[in-house]
Amino acid sequence: MGNSMGNFDKKVEVFIEEFIEHDGYKWVLEGLRNTLIIAVIGLIIGICIGTLIATVRVMPKYKRLPRILNSVCNVYVGFFRGTPIVVQLLLFYYVMLPLIGVKMTSVAVAVIVFGLNSGAYISEIMRAGILSVDSGQMEGGRAMGLSFSATMMMIVVPQAIKNILPTLGNEFIVLIKETSVVSFVGATDLYVAFNYMGSNSYEFMVPYLVMALIYIVLVFFISMLIKIMERSLRKGDKGIQSV
Amino acid sequence: MIKVSNLCKSFGELQVLKDISITINKGEKVVVLGPSGSGKSTFLRCLNCMEDPTSGSIIFHGEDLADMSVDINVHRQKIGMVFQHFNLFNNKTVIENIMLAPIYVAKQRARKAKRNKFFGKPYDESDLIPFAEKKEEIRQRAEYLLKQVNLESKADNYPAQLSGGQKQRVAIVRALCMNPDVMLFDEPTSALDPEMVGEVLEVMKKLALDGMTMVVVTHEMGFAREVADRIVFIDEGRIIEEGSPEEIFNDPKSERLKTFLAKVL
Numbered sequence: 176m177g178n179s180m181g182n183f184d185k186k187v188e189v190f191i192e193e194f195i196e197h198d199g200y201k202w203v204l205e206g207l208r209n210t211l212i213i214a215v216i217g218l219i220i221g222i223c224i225g226t227l228i229a230t231v232r233v234m235p236k237y238k239r240l241p242r243i244l245n246s247v248c249n250v251y252v253g254f255f256r257g258t259p260i261v262v263q264l265l266l267f268y269y270v271m272l273p274l275i276g277v278k279m280t281s282v283a284v285a286v287i288v289f290g291l292n293s294g295a296y297i298s299e300i301m302r303a304g305i306l307s308v309d310s311g312q313m314e315g316g317r318a319m320g321l322s323f324s325a326t327m328m329m330i331v332v333p334q335a336i337k338n339i340l341p342t343l344g345n346e347f348i349v350l351i352k353e354t355s356v357v358s359f360v361g362a363t364d365l366y367v368a369f370n371y372m373g374s375n376s377y378e379f380m381v382p383y384l385v386m387a388l389i390y391i392v393l394v395f396f397i398s399m400l401i402k403i404m405e406r407s408l409r410k411g412d413k414g415i416q417s418v
Numbered sequence: 419m420i421k422v423s424n425l426c427k428s429f430g431e432l433q434v435l436k437d438i439s440i441t442i443n444k445g446e447k448v449v450v451l452g453p454s455g456s457g458k459s460t461f462l463r464c465l466n467c468m469e470d471p472t473s474g475s476i477i478f479h480g481e482d483l484a485d486m487s488v489d490i491n492v493h494r495q496k497i498g499m500v501f502q503h504f505n506l507f508n509n510k511t512v513i514e515n516i517m518l519a520p521i522y523v524a525k526q527r528a529r530k531a532k533r534n535k536f537f538g539k540p541y542d543e544s545d546l547i548p549f550a551e552k553k554e555e556i557r558q559r560a561e562y563l564l565k566q567v568n569l570e571s572k573a574d575n576y577p578a579q580l581s582g583g584q585k586q587r588v589a590i591v592r593a594l595c596m597n598p599d600v601m602l603f604d605e606p607t608s609a610l611d612p613e614m615v616g617e618v619l620e621v622m623k624k625l626a627l628d629g630m631t632m633v634v635v636t637h638e639m640g641f642a643r644e645v646a647d648r649i650v651f652i653d654e655g656r657i658i659e660e661g662s663p664e665e666i667f668n669d670p671k672s673e674r675l676k677t678f679l680a681k682v683l
């Protein structure tokens with residue numbers, strides 16, 4: 176027991192040396208930055224795409240254009256929900272980019288693919304959110320002479336987002352964790368950073384423990400943030416006075 | 419003001435409105451009566467095409483609203499509508515509720531005027547005054563109207579913090595702030611607790627005295643008798659009888675109207 180603890184102390188020492196003296200911290204910072212960039216921008220893109228798709232989904236369907244748009248959305252959502260995100264990353268990076276002859280950093284590719292992917296998932300969340308808003312809200316706006324899209328953006332979607340905020344938060348946490356696959360296209364994320372430190376010192380135990388810890392702390396902070404946002408968005412509800 | 423000719427409306431197989439023709443004149447107060455499910459709401463909602471008529475025409479400002487090619491939003495801005503369930507925007511404060519549509523319209527008109535100016539087409543100079551000024555103008559009008567219904571202290575509250583009667587008064591103000599040419603009311607007091615019905619009817623009576631053109635679906639017979647210039651009785655999607663309050667209440671002709679009045683009076 177004492178022996179293995181001493182062993183562990185040694186491992187920690189090796190890790191600290193690796194982290195501070197062999198530039199491990201630079202890798203970790205870069206990995207952390209990329210993880211956050213990919214998850215945050217991906218989420219923002221996803222919310223925009225998801226809102227657009229959800230809006231098409233709930234549009235009245237007796238004209239031709241909404242019906243065509245709806246079919247396009249079906250294909251889109253079907254593809255991104257029907258294939259693993261690793262496959263999407265690989266397809267985008269190794270098939271699509273060479274085909275259209277565009278050069279892009281692997282982080283940019285990851286941002287785009289994560290955005291497109293979460294757009295498909297968020298569209299379903301957002302649709303449920305929009306349907307949870309009383310139809311009288313849309314009526315009230317339309318009767319005042321606001322267009323469908325203006326009423327949607329100013330009245331319905333803000334209320335829908337309030338209703339789905341916990342679910343959106345979950346989606347963000349899922350995104351953060353899923354970014355650990357971007358090393359497939361050569362982007363540095365937390366996994367790559369700690370893996371690098373491990374291979375340098377032939378010692379993986381502590382790096383992977385610290386990696387897990389960082390993910391846990393990240394997710395904890397995000398959960399807190401969501402709670403705070405929820406509370407401030409609830410000001411329009413009964414009982415809570417906005418002083 | 420509004421001329422309805424041969425209006426029919428079906429939901430799938432169900433024909434709800436059958437060949438309704440009626441002209442609503444400027445300044446006139448028309449009260450629509452009828453049993454529940456007779457098509458009163460559908461009729462009212464066809465007037466601003468919240469429901470698209472199946473056939474027939476609705477002439478407003480010289481244009482047929484039933485024609486799918488007219489810009490319905492522009493016309494709706496001049497037709498105020500008040501709902502049974504208020505439909506205030508829950509994510510906006512009272513004052514924001516009132517100012518939202520006028521600001522939207524002002525922005526739209528400014529954009530259009532700029533475009534027309536750029537292309538050398540005619541435009542309205544008043545649409546191009548600075549936005550901050552325009553917004554202030556709208557705010558003052560909103561505050562003035564709120565004061566008219568004694569709710570100036572609630573300007574920064576959210577709808578969820580208001581009573582039903584207060585919500586409905588805000589809804590009326592919200593519609594009025596657009597300077598509508600006609601106001602449609604669909605059972606504005608039916609969702610209210612009895613003690614709040616009076617305050618809303620009071621506002622509506624004031625509006626009537628001010629000369630507003632009004633079409634009101636209601637079960638408040640006292641209001642109908644006092645305010646209506648003309649009462650229209652609808653049953654099973656047809657206009658069965660219309661006339662002045664005296665004619666309708668004191669001398670009903672049709673059997674159906676007599677039965678209806680016997681039930682509600």
Ligand SMILES: Nc1ncnc2c1ncn2[C@@H]1O[C@H](COP(=O)(O)OP(=O)(O)O)[C@@H](O)[C@H]1O
Nearest residue numbers: 429432434452453454455456457458459460461
């Ligand atoms: N959107 C709709 N879809 C199908 N049926 C409807 C719809 N709106 C109203 N109806 C039907 O039309 C009839 C008339 O309804 P309505 O105009 O609301 O009557 P009222 O307002 O006089 O009570 C009712 O039978 C109702 O079920």
Ligand SMILES: [Mg+2]
Nearest residue numbers: 458459460605
């Ligand atoms: Mg009704």
